[in-house]
Amino acid sequence: MAERRPRLLYLAFFFPPSRASGVFRARATANYFVEQGWDVTVLRGPDRFFDEITGARDDAMTDTVDPRVEVAAPEMDYFRWETDVREYGRFRGNFPGAARAWFNWKQEHVFPDKYQGWGTAALREGLRRHRKDPFDLIVATGNPFASFGSAWALSKLMRRPFVVDYRDSWTLDQFKNADMFPPEHPAWKWERRILRSAAASLHVNDAMRAWHAGKYPEAADRMQVVLNGWDPDVVSDEQSSPDEDRPLSFSFVGTLTHVQPIGSLLEAYRLMTERGDHAGAQLDFYGHIGFFAKTEADLKADLGLDKELPGVTVRGPVPKPAIATAYAASDVLVFMTGGSKYVTTGKVFEYMATGKPIVSVHEKGCAAEELLRGYPLWFEPASLDPEDVAAAMADAGDAARKSDPDTAARARAYAQSFTRYAALAPFEQWSRDLVAKRKG
Amino acid sequence: MDTIERDLTATRREVAVVFKKGVLPRVNAYLREVAPRGVEVTVLVANGPGWRKAEKVDGRAEVLSIGRRENRQPGVWIYMMVVERAPRAVLKRLEHRLPGKAGRAAGRARGIHRKAAAKIRKYVFWPVYRPLRPQALRRIAGRRVEALGLDRVDRVCIVDEGAVPFGWMLANRYPDLEVTRLLDKSRHEDLPVTGPTAAPEVRAPYTRI
Numbered sequence: 001m002a003e004r005r006p007r008l009l010y011l012a013f014f015f016p017p018s019r020a021s022g023v024f025r026a027r028a029t030a031n032y033f034v035e036q037g038w039d040v041t042v043l044r045g046p047d048r049f050f051d052e053i054t055g056a057r058d059d060a061m062t063d064t065v066d067p068r069v070e071v072a073a074p075e076m077d078y079f080r081w082e083t084d085v086r087e088y089g090r091f092r093g094n095f096p097g098a099a100r101a102w103f104n105w106k107q108e109h110v111f112p113d114k115y116q117g118w119g120t121a122a123l124r125e126g127l128r129r130h131r132k133d134p135f136d137l138i139v140a141t142g143n144p145f146a147s148f149g150s151a152w153a154l155s156k157l158m159r160r161p162f163v164v165d166y167r168d169s170w171t172l173d174q175f176k177n178a179d180m181f182p183p184e185h186p187a188w189k190w191e192r193r194i195l196r197s198a199a200a201s202l203h204v205n206d207a208m209r210a211w212h213a214g215k216y217p218e219a220a221d222r223m224q225v226v227l228n229g230w231d232p233d234v235v236s237d238e239q240s241s242p243d244e245d246r247p248l249s250f251s252f253v254g255t256l257t258h259v260q261p262i263g264s265l266l267e268a269y270r271l272m273t274e275r276g277d278h279a280g281a282q283l284d285f286y287g288h289i290g291f292f293a294k295t296e297a298d299l300k301a302d303l304g305l306d307k308e309l310p311g312v313t314v315r316g317p318v319p320k321p322a323i324a325t326a327y328a329a330s331d332v333l334v335f336m337t338g339g340s341k342y343v344t345t346g347k348v349f350e351y352m353a354t355g356k357p358i359v360s361v362h363e364k365g366c367a368a369e370e371l372l373r374g375y376p377l378w379f380e381p382a383s384l385d386p387e388d389v390a391a392a393m394a395d396a397g398d399a400a401r402k403s404d405p406d407t408a409a410r411a412r413a414y415a416q417s418f419t420r421y422a423a424l425a426p427f428e429q430w431s432r433d434l435v436a437k438r439k440g
Numbered sequence: 441m442d443t444i445e446r447d448l449t450a451t452r453r454e455v456a457v458v459f460k461k462g463v464l465p466r467v468n469a470y471l472r473e474v475a476p477r478g479v480e481v482t483v484l485v486a487n488g489p490g491w492r493k494a495e496k497v498d499g500r501a502e503v504l505s506i507g508r509r510e511n512r513q514p515g516v517w518i519y520m521m522v523v524e525r526a527p528r529a530v531l532k533r534l535e536h537r538l539p540g541k542a543g544r545a546a547g548r549a550r551g552i553h554r555k556a557a558a559k560i561r562k563y564v565f566w567p568v569y570r571p572l573r574p575q576a577l578r579r580i581a582g583r584r585v586e587a588l589g590l591d592r593v594d595r596v597c598i599v600d601e602g603a604v605p606f607g608w609m610l611a612n613r614y615p616d617l618e619v620t621r622l623l624d625k626s627r628h629e630d631l632p633v634t635g636p637t638a639a640p641e642v643r644a645p646y647t648r649i
Binding site: 082083084085086088092093094095096097098100297 | 570571574575598601602604605607608610611612618619620621622626629
């Protein structure tokens with residue numbers, strides 16, 4: 001009789017067709033585990049959330065999920081997001097104050113996350129599936145952190161180990177390097193409770209692991225670093241050399257948000273072109289503006305991209321499977337993040353995989369610097385002062401024009417060690433060993 | 441159940457329901473964006489107790505008020521009369537008409553009454569009335585929906601939580617009517633700015649219905 005494949009229950013709210021920035025880690029985890037011989041069941045957020053609430057759906061992403069991965073989408077309550085009064089229930093429609101008080105009470109006393117309704121539904125769905133065919137391991141990725149609560153409860157009820165994957169931090173504000181909640185907030189109690197019981201917790205960089213180890217020393221020995229990485233199906237590592245005649249294209253590829261120093265970038269670009277460095281160079285923005293379609297127009301205005309700026313083009317979102325086209329059209333990549341020592345971003349791996357010059361536009365001390373330091377085509381400005389950024393952009397432009405194949409090859413070779421699968425391999429092996437040990 | 445037949449080629453019309461004065465700055469900001477684009481907005485306000493110092497609604501909107509009806513509810517009227525208005529009026533007259541010591545005593549009593557009435561309002565009246573107010577206003581507004589001209593309206597925006605019961609009633613009574621919590625100016629960004637962008641003089645008083 002064939003040996004039973006280990007079974008993984010994976011709680012990942014943001015999973016294709018969502019186009020949220022976190023789905024790539026979740027997608028790679030599910031695909032990699034299934035390729036390594038696991039039966040993987042993913043519980044994701046409901047379609048309505050991606051269609052109507054975030055408006056951030058990309059059906060092309062669904063095709064990139066291994067067909068062997070079983071995906072279910074438990075329903076959720078939309079208390080915090082529902083704007084259609086007709087959809088309110090009788091209780092909320094007649095007693096909105098009481099309904100809000102009840103919602104807040106649950107946040108305070110049950111689980112402190114607005115996605116709590118999905119967490120409860122995922123718990124029920126997970127149990128139902130476990131009764132039919134038992135799982136061996138539960139992995140939950142946050143945000144939302146309701147998935148951590150559900151994994152903890154499932155673990156207690158199913159008597160199976162669980163792992164929490166901190167794609168984002170829960171109680172640490174990564175951009176301000178400060179606590180996210182006041183000391184009496186229930187999130188602290190829950191995080192301690194979850195980390196005390198978890199078989200492991202995964203963090204995207206060592207600074208994040210160290211911060212959590214400092215806060216929860218009792219769980220420090222079970223904390224692992226699983227870096228983000230780049231997806232070979234998304235980024236082509238074929239080298240394209242820039243046409244000498246066409247103006248250079250400086251590109252930012254990713255989601256624009258409030259936390260990025262876009263003012264510094266726009267000013268630096270203006271300074272560089274006005275000085276005649278790389279005359280006619282273009283600055284292109286590929287990607288969404290913000291994570292919510294409804295706030296896109298406001299954010300665009302806030303970022304100063306609603307008016308026409310010479311040479312600056314907002315090219316809009318590119319479906320992930322077609323993103324290689326955006327990279328191919330770019331000569332220099334602008335790595336702009338609101339970074340801190342806790343922020344790596346998944347984008348930096350993708351940028352490195354292209355083998356193109358990368359110019360950093362972020363505060364000093366960003367966690368991504370550790371990775372970029374070994375990349376031979378990295379250009380780091382002395383500060384975020386537009387003069388410094390303009391100088392770094394000009395140097396990166398020179399490197400793109402020079403187009404040295406050896407340096408580009410070294411750059412791509414360096415990036416090869418940072419694929420998603422390379423990052424996930426040790427964790428998958430650890431999970432396999434854990435399940436094998438438990439089965440005796 | 442009523443149904444609404446709507447002329448889709450007509451000017452865009454919306455109703456904003458405001459039962460809480462704290463959301464008026466948001467409503468006015470919305471009006472500043474959409475009124476110059478020719479969107480006609482009717483604002484239904486419940487400017488009853490506690491609205492004396494409220495911001496005025498932008499003059500480009502038609503404002504319908506149920507504040508007087510709210511003040512005439514038996515519970516509200518009795519509280520206002522017995523605790524606030526009658527003692528205030530009596531003590532004011534006494535202060536002005538009584539000579540010497542008695543007049544000064546009435547003046548002191550008036551000050552004490554003012555403070556006591558403020559405390560009673562804050563700690564007794566509002567804690568009791570606040571949870572009942574959405575239902576009370578739903579009933580009052582529900583009897584006057586004809587004044588809103590819902591047959592010509594594209595959507596009703598329920599701006600504050602207190603207006604939700606009224607909105608929920610409308611949603612159930614008119615199945616084709618959009619009833620939303622969003623004041624979404626982006627819906628009208630396709631319209632050119634044709635009207636003046638400066639707000640005209642505030643219309644006062646509001647139209648009582």
